[in-house]
Amino acid sequence: MADHYEVLGVDRAASQDDIKKAYRKLARELHPDVNPGSDAQERFKLVTHAYDVLSDPKAREQYDLGGNGQGFGFGDIFETFFGAGPQSAGPRSRRERGQDALIRVEVELNDVIFGRKREMEVDTAVICETCQGTCCTQGTQPITCDICKGAGQIQRTVRSLLGNVLTSSPCGSCHGFGTIIQSPCTTCGGQGRVRARKKISIEIPGGVETGVRLQLQGQGEAGPAGGPNGDLYMEVKVKHHDVFSRSGDDLLATLEIQMTDAILGTDVEIKGLDGPVKFEIRPGTQSADVVTVKDRGITHLRGTGRGDLKIGIQVVTPGKLDAKQQELIRQFAGVRKATPPTLTTFQQSMFQKLRDRFLNI
Ligand SMILES: [Zn+2]
Ligand SMILES: [Zn+2]
Incomplete structure (x- = not known):
C-alpha cells in the first residue's frame, strides 16, 4: 500500500x-x-x-x-531503524555451486624444468548419473510444499517496541526449498551428487616452485542438485633432489675434479637433469670456481627462456702418491718459482665458500 x-x-x-x-x-x-x-x-x-x-x-x-x-507499516519502520527493507527471501534453491577443493601434488625437480602433464585421482563429488542431478527418481519431480505454499518461509507478526514486526523463518517442512521431493533418487539419496574417485589430468607448469597454488577452474566438487562444480586448487611441492638444487630458476650442483685436470684443463660431460651437458674446465681452475652453462636451468614460470646451470668446482688433491709420483711433483715444484702460502679469511667449509660464490655471480 x-x-x-x-x-x-x-x-x-x-x-x-x-x-x-x-x-x-x-x-x-x-x-x-x-x-x-x-x-x-x-x-x-x-x-x-x-x-x-x-x-x-x-x-x-x-x-x-x-x-x-x-x-x-513494517517496511518503513524496518528501513528507518535498520537501513534495509524486509528480505523477501523466497524459497532457496537446492542447486548450489560445489565446494572448492585443495590437493597437494609432489613433483620431481626434473618435472619442473619443462613442466609435465600428469594423471591424478581425487576424492570428490560428482553429479549423480542415475538422476542427472534432479534428485528425484525417474519420472517424478518435486512438489510444492503445502505448508509454506512454495514460499520456503513462514511469516509471523510479532508485537515489539517498534510496533508489529514481521519475522520470517525457513519452513521446517521443506527446509526452505519451497518444494518437497517425494521420491528421492535412491542412488544419491536425493542430493543429486555422489562421492566418487575421479581421474583428472593436470598440467604441472614449468618453473613452478614449492608452495605455489594453481587454480583449476571447474575441477572441484559438483554442486548439490546439479549445481556447477567448484574449483580445484593444486598446491605444488617440489621434491628434494640428491644432486641438483635450485636457486630461483637456476640449477646448482658441485663437480669434483682431479688436481691435474684443474691444472691442465679438460672437457667434461655430466649427466644433467635434462640430458648430457658438456662444458670445459679451463686450465688453472680453482676450488669454488663456478662454471655457468647458459639456458640449462628451469623454464621461467609462465614465461619463455630458462635459468642457467651452475656447476661449482671442487678440486681434489690426491692423498697418497707413490715414490715416482712424488718425484714428479717435486720436479714440478722445483721448476716453478716458489709462491709462499697466503693468509686470508676463515671459511667454514667448502660448501660455504661455494655458496658465497654462487650468490656473488
Ligand atoms: Zn541421484
Ligand atoms: Zn515449506
Whole structure:
C-alpha cells in the first residue's frame, strides 16, 4: 500500500494546512468529473483516502506510529531503524555451486624444468548419473510444499517496541526449498551428487616452485542438485633432489675434479637433469670456481627462456702418491718459482665458500 504522505506529495512534517492544500490541488486534477481516465480514478481514491487519514490528527498519529499496519507499516519502520527493507527471501534453491577443493601434488625437480602433464585421482563429488542431478527418481519431480505454499518461509507478526514486526523463518517442512521431493533418487539419496574417485589430468607448469597454488577452474566438487562444480586448487611441492638444487630458476650442483685436470684443463660431460651437458674446465681452475652453462636451468614460470646451470668446482688433491709420483711433483715444484702460502679469511667449509660464490655471480 502506498504511503499516504507520498500520495499527497507532502513531507512527514507537513502542517494540516499543507495537507489540505495538497489535497485540493490533486483533487482538482483527478476528480472524475474533470479527468475520466481509470488511472485518475484510482489515484483519486488513494488521494482521498490519504487525506481522510492525515487530516484527522488522531488517525494521523496512529498512522505515523504504524499501529494500524497499513501504509506506513513494517517496511518503513524496518528501513528507518535498520537501513534495509524486509528480505523477501523466497524459497532457496537446492542447486548450489560445489565446494572448492585443495590437493597437494609432489613433483620431481626434473618435472619442473619443462613442466609435465600428469594423471591424478581425487576424492570428490560428482553429479549423480542415475538422476542427472534432479534428485528425484525417474519420472517424478518435486512438489510444492503445502505448508509454506512454495514460499520456503513462514511469516509471523510479532508485537515489539517498534510496533508489529514481521519475522520470517525457513519452513521446517521443506527446509526452505519451497518444494518437497517425494521420491528421492535412491542412488544419491536425493542430493543429486555422489562421492566418487575421479581421474583428472593436470598440467604441472614449468618453473613452478614449492608452495605455489594453481587454480583449476571447474575441477572441484559438483554442486548439490546439479549445481556447477567448484574449483580445484593444486598446491605444488617440489621434491628434494640428491644432486641438483635450485636457486630461483637456476640449477646448482658441485663437480669434483682431479688436481691435474684443474691444472691442465679438460672437457667434461655430466649427466644433467635434462640430458648430457658438456662444458670445459679451463686450465688453472680453482676450488669454488663456478662454471655457468647458459639456458640449462628451469623454464621461467609462465614465461619463455630458462635459468642457467651452475656447476661449482671442487678440486681434489690426491692423498697418497707413490715414490715416482712424488718425484714428479717435486720436479714440478722445483721448476716453478716458489709462491709462499697466503693468509686470508676463515671459511667454514667448502660448501660455504661455494655458496658465497654462487650468490656473488
Ligand atoms: Zn541421484
Ligand atoms: Zn515449506
